[in-house]
Amino acid sequence: MSTTKNKILDIALREFNKHSTRVVTTNHIAEACTISPGNLYYHYRNKEAIIFSLFEKMVSEWDDEVLNLENKSPDEILYQQLNKTFECIWKYRFVHRELASLLDKDSALKKMCNLVFQRRLKEIEGFLQLFEQMNVLRPLSKEQRGFIAQTALYYGLFWQPYLEVVGERPTKKNVMRGVQMIQLLLEPYQRVSP
């Protein structure tokens, strides 16, 4: 990817996070990048294309963060994986803050999202099965596994809008509390150590 293309994405992410995609225009972004609007349009035909690219970037960074499980204790895996996940959510916080309305406005983004998050559900279920095999979690029914995976993904996706609805500020500290929520979710299914 060209340096300018990357720079546009970095600056757009900063501006979208700081304000919202509703108020930040491509002219804003071009100005903050110290390039002309024409140069920006050469790389991205409109704001939606920038949002789409940022979304793809987020997904691929999240994929890269899936830990190498070798030589790690289950507790390390779980804690590190959750931390990396919520760090990624914080980095791309505008996506999570505006998720519902972004998808409502862009059907291609919605289609991509559907595929990505269906895949995430399967990945989380895979993690759970691994923890069952490792005797960290007790054997789960298919229904329980589905519920836990879904609730974990749910916390990943809507934790920020939830904070706003109940009147808590979506600071990094509060967003990272999502890690704790998923630990509490798993707690009753953990095997009691002998």
Next chain:
Amino acid sequence: MSTTKNKILDIALREFNKHSTRVVTTNHIAEACTISPGNLYYHYRNKEAIIFSLFEKMVSEWDDEVLNLENKSPDEILYQQLNKTFECIWKYRFVHRELASLLDKDSALKKMCNLVFQRRLKEIEGFLQLFEQMNVLRPLSKEQRGFIAQTALYYGLFWQPYLEVVGERPTKKNVMRGVQMIQLLLEPYQRVSP
């Protein structure tokens, strides 16, 4: 409340649910009510005022649905209460579908929402404590009670946008599946019957 005022709210709810608050205009609503735009403005100064009133109506209906607990078994209470809650969510589905963006656009609505949902959290914690006293749930730590109450409210608030994100249709059947999710949430904390 005048008949016209009520009619405007009923029709607006139907139209917002069917389409979205973004595309439905006050002119649409007036036309569907077979009244003039001027008559509509006499009752509600703009679309935001209609949305605000619908929100208040939803909250007060939800408050009325909180069950009288006398002469009922805990299972009945839980199942009926959850069903009534998700019926209410379905009835006002546009609110839940668009929650984040509605609050982003209207700070008075956000303020009201914050107060209402903080209160809901306390109410759900009260329910949980009652179930603990009734020996339906095992004694919970403050942290567990907080987590369960929050996750239950979370399911109430963002279940519809979640369905859309993972590519499931937000039909009544799928929305009502939220009842099951909250039952699965409570399951590991239930006392095993002797």
